[in-house]
Amino acid sequence: MITVAQALDHLFALAPRMPQEDAPLVRAAGRTLARDVAARRDQPPFDASAMDGYAVRSEDVAQGARLTVIGEAAAGHRFAGAVGRGEAVRIFTGAPMPEGSDRVVIQEDVTRADARITLSAPEDAAPHVRAAGGDFRAGAAMSAPRRLRPEDIALLAAMNVARVPVARKPRVAIIATGDELVMPGEDPGPDQIIASNSFGLKALLDQHGAEARLLPIARDTVPALETAFDLARDADLVLTIGGASVGDHDLVGSVAESLGMERSFYKIAMRPGKPLMAGRMNDAMMIGLPGNPVSAMVCGYVFVLPVLRAMLGFAPEAAPRQSAPLAADIPANGAREHYMRATFDPDDALRAETRQDSALLAVLASADALLVRPPGDGPRKAGDMVDYLAL
Numbered sequence: 454m455i456t457v458a459q460a461l462d463h464l465f466a467l468a469p470r471m472p473q474e475d476a477p478l479v480r481a482a483g484r485t486l487a488r489d490v491a492a493r494r495d496q497p498p499f500d501a502s503a504m505d506g507y508a509v510r511s512e513d514v515a516q517g518a519r520l521t522v523i524g525e526a527a528a529g530h531r532f533a534g535a536v537g538r539g540e541a542v543r544i545f546t547g548a549p550m551p552e553g554s555d556r557v558v559i560q561e562d563v564t565r566a567d568a569r570i571t572l573s574a575p576e577d578a579a580p581h582v583r584a585a586g587g588d589f590r591a592g593a594a595m596s597a598p599r600r601l602r603p604e605d606i607a608l609l610a611a612m613n614v615a616r617v618p619v620a621r622k623p624r625v626a627i628i629a630t631g632d633e634l635v636m637p638g639e640d641p642g643p644d645q646i647i648a649s650n651s652f653g654l655k656a657l658l659d660q661h662g663a664e665a666r667l668l669p670i671a672r673d674t675v676p677a678l679e680t681a682f683d684l685a686r687d688a689d690l691v692l693t694i695g696g697a698s699v700g701d702h703d704l705v706g707s708v709a710e711s712l713g714m715e716r717s718f719y720k721i722a723m724r725p726g727k728p729l730m731a732g733r734m735n736d737a738m739m740i741g742l743p744g745n746p747v748s749a750m751v752c753g754y755v756f757v758l759p760v761l762r763a764m765l766g767f768a769p770e771a772a773p774r775q776s777a778p779l780a781a782d783i784p785a786n787g788a789r790e791h792y793m794r795a796t797f798d799p800d801d802a803l804r805a806e807t808r809q810d811s812a813l814l815a816v817l818a819s820a821d822a823l824l825v826r827p828p829g830d831g832p833r834k835a836g837d838m839v840d841y842l843a844l
């Protein structure tokens with residue numbers, strides 16, 4: 454069996470990089486920027502007023518000073534003339550500063566009578582002017598790769614980038630396998646259960662930038678699996694769930710190989726998730742996940758998400774780990790890296806769940822983290838620092 458780190462290296466070597474495509478701004482949130490983009494203009498493009506008030510020359514500002522209002526500047530409408538000594542221009546937030554003026558006195562500090570204003574003691578000495586290019590200059594770059602957040606979309610819009618170069622969404626085909634499975638909402642027979650982890654994986658992958666598709670459940674027969682792989686032909690990544698172990702009905706590996714899958718590895722020294730397999734399948738990549746619901750989800754976090762990020766153009770890196778103190782003693786770990794379901798106490802200490810069976814979705818759903826135990830780790834005491842993956 455190989456280690457988790459070795460498996461990740463193999464997976465990164467198999468992961469196809471997504472081509473670039475253009476997305477309109479309104480569709481770009483959550484997508485991954487595929488190359489650096491540059492601002493097409495300065496922002497603001499002119500010195501602009503930051504307040505509603507009067508644009509003046511700063512040498513004219515004194516308590517009791519009286520100035521003549523010679524015109525108006527509003528956002529989108531500049532004042533055509535210039536402000537001379539003893540003059541002011543009525544101005545509103547966002548308007549270009551008139552020539553000659555270098556300061557805005559806010560209207561709260563002014564008494565107006567017809568075309569005359571009198572300045573009272575100013576509340577502050579701030580000029581209330583936003584300098585041209587003060588936010589960003591033309592040519593300023595947003596660097597790729599970057600998962601575009603709503604604030605990035607706003608910045609791209611201000612940069613006048615209407616179409617955004619993004620990585621194509623990786624197409625992931627998810628194949629749940631097993632005679633015992635029915636879809637949620639169906640009427641299960643007495644020996645049947647509801648397919649669950651396929652839905653969890655789709656949610657996980659879609660949330661992280663994939664376009665995941667659930668194929669019909671494949672029965673434990675060679676023709677059913679062949680049909681499922683055929684339906685997955687256009688995928689960049691084929692994810693199977695179940696049928697990965699050593700039982701008589703575990704056919705996924707052999708059927709995939711008969712269809713041209715070149716296996717890269719099978720079995721990892723980890724718990725849960727041991728019977729993971731992966732390989733190249735024609736132009737796509739195939740990952741065979743173990744069927745146990747928690748095993749499949751844990752492998753989703755530990756392997757599939759880092760692969761997805763690599764496909765989107767991010768550096769090939771393991772899922773980020775954090776550390777926290779243990780809430781209670783835990784016994785020595787075995788020879789496999791253990792991803793234990795754990796919750797945070799109110800004091801932020803991490804508590805391993807007592808029940809760690811890889812079939813228990815309720816335990817996984819109430820967990821905050823996967824506590825990572827290295828292979829052969831000795832017993833640990835409350836207060837010891839441990840690594841975890843946040844869920």
Ligand SMILES: Nc1nc2c(c(=O)[nH]1)N[C@H]1C(S)=C(S)[C@@H](COP(=O)(O)OP(=O)(O)OC[C@H]3O[C@@H](n4cnc5c(N)ncnc54)[C@H](O)[C@@H]3O)O[C@H]1N2
Pocket residue numbers: 629630631633634646647648649650651694695696697698699700703725726727728742743744745746748811
């Ligand atoms: N003799 C051995 N038996 C098993 C071993 C082993 O090393 N030697 N490994 C065990 C481990 S660890 C795991 S994990 C499982 C993985 O088996 P498979 O990948 O072949 O999965 P299945 O047998 O098809 O299913 C296991 C379990 O999960 C349920 N399942 C499957 N798919 C789904 C789904 N989409 N949604 C919900 N539940 C699903 C299935 O009904 C089974 O209960 O093998 C152990 N056995």
Ligand code: MOO
Pocket residue numbers: 723724725726727728743745748749811
């Ligand atoms: O590896 Mo299995 O995934 O331990 O339950």
